Amino acid sequence: MNPSVSAPPTPAGLEAIHSSCRKLYADQPNPLQVTALLKYWLQGPDPLDYISMYANPGDVSQGIPAHWHYISFGLSDLHGDGRVHDISGPDGPSGFGFELTFRLKREESDTSPPTWPAELMQGLARYVFQTFNILCPGDHASWHVPLDNGESRLQHMLMTDDPQMPPVVSQCGRTQFVQIVGICLEELRAAQQWNGPGILDLLKKHTVSGGPWLVTDMRRGESIFELDPSFQQAVDDGLQQDGSDLTGVSGFCSWEDVDGVIGMENPTVDPQFTLLTQVTPSGLPAIPEASLRRGSRFSQDIHDSTSNGTDLSTPDTNYEATTELIRTRTLDYVHLKFTIEAGALLPLVFKGRLRHGRHFTFKSPADDLAITFVCDGIAGSFADQSHPYAAHGPWLQVFISEDFMSVITEDMSDLNNPEELKLPREYSWKGQKLRITIIPEE
Known part of the structure; x- marks a missing residue:
């Protein structure tokens, strides 16, 4: 390699997300990644270029367990050259205007992050690319199978703002980070009947159901209504007073x-x-x-x-x-x-x-x-x-x-x-x- 030839600069959209990740995980400059073997712009099936996986220590004093933090790359405009997304400039959304994240409780036996969340995120990304519908905080997704394809009771999802990943802006536009939260059927129905943000607030009240950062625990066996029966009354009162915001x-x-x-x-x-x-x-x-x-x-x-x-x-x-x-x-x-x-x-x-x-x-x-x-x-x-x-x-x-x-x-x-x-x-x-x-x- 000729030392006088420098490497090409990292595209602006990609660098904006990388920079945000480096600030949050300065001790993990080279995280494990799940990478699309054939890129989407080369007719590959997976829209996300890759998903980075970080080890997050959490904060036990705040009821936040150690967990794996997954961050997607590809729903926003990474390259800014029109290969995937229309070029919008810094004043508009970057690509679809968001990336997905997911926080999975780390088990004591875990030595590396499970890769099934990457498959889940690719599935959601395919939906977005095929329908041009974006996912927003408060939205819900009914999946009807365990998110990890196992025997978990968590078979559906709510979307929320990632608590540690503020929006980033580059010359490719603005990108926000939308976090996936695993929920059970009873919680999904409550979100449909009332509203997603209200259920997210209830999930935060118990560590086992997510805690302040809404960390998903696939071993959770109880709904929030079983953890705290008073939550059902809160939903009923909210529905009676506010109605449903599902349009x-x-x-x-x-x-x-x-x-x-x-x-x-x-x-x-x-x-x-x-x-x-x-x-x-x-x-x-x-x-x-x-x-x-x-x-x-x-x-x-x-x-x-x-x-x-x-x-x-x-x-x-x-x-x-x-x-x-x-x-x-x-x-x-x-x-x-x-x-x-x-x-x-x-x-x-x-x-x-x-x-x-x-x-x-x-x-x-x-x-x-x-x-x-x-x-x-x-x-x-x-x-x-x-x-x-x-x-x-x-x-x-x-x-x-x-x-x-x-x-x-x-x-x-x-x-x-x-x-x-x-x-x-x-x-x-x-x-x-x-x-x-x-x-x-x-």
Whole structure:
């Protein structure tokens, strides 16, 4: 090697993350890494260039156990040359604007970090690259298999801000660090019914459920509601007072009118995958969906915008551009279909959203079809008391009156225990000219 030839400089986006890691882990300049063998820009399957793994001592005095700290490289723009992400400059987000992190409790027998979290992070990254939906603090992800593919009760995730990794800014843009937190089914449902940040705050109250830094312990056998029964009352009180801030999901659904099927009559669902994800705060979804990974069903929520979920007048621009010339038409009778993963959220739609004057949208991952439930007071809705069912292209709005809300909430209460439901399950209200069918995932 010619000593007069210097090595090329580290790309700005990559150096910004490296610099942040070096400040936090000055004693670990060369951490273990899981590296994509074939880079994504060379048609490789894994979007993350690599995941660095650090040994974090924690702080026993604060209830923070020793743990492994995983940090991804690739969701943000590492190179700044357009090979993966559009070039945005320092004033915008770097790539998708975030990287993933994960904190896994270190077992006494551990001599090196387990690599399964890297596979988990690659799966989430594939979802982001395929759908262009970012993950934000407070979002939840339903995985439906143990995160480590073992026998753990932790089969789902919440997202939070990494407590030790502040956002970094480079000439490639701004990057924040979103930490994955392992949760169980009861905690996932509470996050869906109420909100993610509230559940994160409860998880921090016990060391075993995460502590101040939300360290995931895959051996945790109790939910926060078993650790402290008073937490259930806190969730119930929060839901009663605040309602749910889950604006909508993307999940398999369809609708039809008297003229025939508009959406999927029999939705084809990957037997190993179902997707539920965020919609725009305005309530109009615009999500190009794609499968994520084996053995998983995915969901992600988003919090209400400043409209507090009461405004449908500003739909996503991409959707608006494709539908602005489509005539809105009213329907006399509608039949809605949901798979059980999406349909299980219907009680939440009525109790946590409509009763608080907020809309809720289901968006089909297979096409542009969407179903939005609305009530009185939703600005911009085109369904109302006189015309409860109205369609704008593939987007259907269903108006639920205050009187009917109590009836439909009671009639569909068995969806509060979806695992006990015999499918398909049909609900019908002749006076309302409405039929809803819940079908299996497969």
